Amino acid sequence: MIPQINVAVIAVSVGLFFLGLLVGYFINAYLSEQTERKALAMFPERNPLPVLRLASNGELLYANPGATELLRAIGLDAHDPLALLPAD
Numbered sequence: 001m002i003p004q005i006n007v008a009v010i011a012v013s014v015g016l017f018f019l020g021l022l023v024g025y026f027i028n029a030y031l032s033e034q035t036e037r038k039a040l041a042m043f044p045e046r047n048p049l050p051v052l053r054l055a056s057n058g059e060l061l062y063a064n065p066g067a068t069e070l071l072r073a074i075g076l077d078a079h080d081p082l083a084l085l086p087a088d
Contacts, residue, residue, distance in 0.1 A: 052081055 044051040050067035054060060063081035076083045 050081075050084065052084070058082075 044062070044064045047064060048066050048069075050070045051062070051064040052060065052067055053062035060082055067081045067084065068079075071077065071081060071083060
């Protein structure tokens with residue numbers, strides 16, 4: 001007959017193994033989601049078309065490199081992406 005201590009050690013080891021599998025699964029899911037979010041966040045930077053982000057009060061929050069290239073191509077100040085928008 002197996003002593004009780006051996007059964008307890010085996011039970012704890014099996015429990016830790018399954019806990020490790022569960023934690024590994026959630027870490028893998030988290031890392032996959034972060035990779036996808038990072039790829040989506042890079043979209044505006046790599047997009048050759050102008051992308052502007054404005055606050056509700058009209059303040060410029062973001063302009064991608066495509067916006068500055070367009071400004072240079074049409075002869076406007078490359079540091080003022082709001083020149084692409086109508087005055088009102």
